[in-house]
Amino acid sequence: MLNFTLVLVFFGGIVGGIISSVAGGASIVSYPVLLISGVPPIFANITNHGALIFDYLGAVASSAQELKGHWKQALFYAISATVGAIFGTYLLLAFPSSVFEKVVPIFLVISGTMFLLGKKQNRGTKKNLANIWVIIIMALMGCYTGYFGGANGVIVLAVLQYLTNEDFLVNNAIKNVICGVANVSAFIMFIFRSKIYWQQGIFLAAGMLIGGLLGPKILRHVSVKMVRWIVAILAFIQAIYFFIQAY
Structure with missing residues (x-):
């Protein structure tokens, strides 16, 4: 007989996947259901990294029309984020994630405010941000993904709103590529260096x-x-949720 908690995890994955692919922040659903199913906190974080790969895979496949003509841009961001994600996994396995847990609510409040106050960019205005700064910003986003990753999609999406001239649908699709690639690289590291709750x-x-x-x-x-x-x-x-978890 199928365990009820596994059914809960499955449906939690559907809800979390929709939230993540639309805006980001599946962890508000997926992380708690993993804890309910008996997975210890740090391993719930790591197992969640692996599951999120399939969320981003589905989202990218479903966003083909938004990504048309933007693959080069998306992959440039994603590769930069991957470098940071690999470093972030080393940090997670070497140090507790409590530091980031306390900072996450602040990141989320800032991100939410950015969405509400941010004005649509003029598509005719070319941004002149040097590639080196873009690489640094994305590497930092990737490091955060590898180390903790809670609501990283929301934060990346907020950054893209100011980093590009693209509309929301395109930025959301690019976000899914960035987070997906970063999660893959982080999870590969975890497979060899940590425990995964595969079931x-x-x-x-x-x-x-x-x-x-x-x-x-x-x-x-x-x-x-x-x-x-x-x-x-x-x-x-999510800021309230992670604030309660951290404090």
Whole structure:
């Protein structure tokens, strides 16, 4: 007979996958359901990294039209983030994640505020930010993903809003590529250096794949203004959640 907690993990993966692919922040759902299923906190974080790969895989596959003409840009960001993610995994395995846990709520409040106050960029205005700064910013985002990763999608999406001239749908698709590649590199490191709870991880990954496929399809039928409010509200909810967890 199928364990009820595994069913909960599966459906938690679907909900988390939709949230992550639309805005970012699957951990507000996926992390707690892993804890409920009996996975210890640090291993829940690591197992969640693996499951999120399938969420981003589904989201990227479902965002083909948004990524058309933007693959080079997305991969440039993703490779930069991967360098940081590899370093972040070393930090996680060497030091407790308590430092980042205390900073995450602040990041999320700032990100939510950025979404609400941010003005749409003029697409005719070319940004002149040097590539080296873009690499540094993305490497820092990747390091955060590898070390803790809670709500990293929201934070990356907020950064992309100011880093590019693209519309929200394109930036969201680029975010899924960045986070997906960073999660793959981090998880490969974890496989060889840590313990993975494979049973829970497989059920969570299956749910996230479905959620990842559904998210971008839902996003196309929602107004950008509404999405900005949804992302901001999710960021603030997650800020409260991670604040309670950390303090």
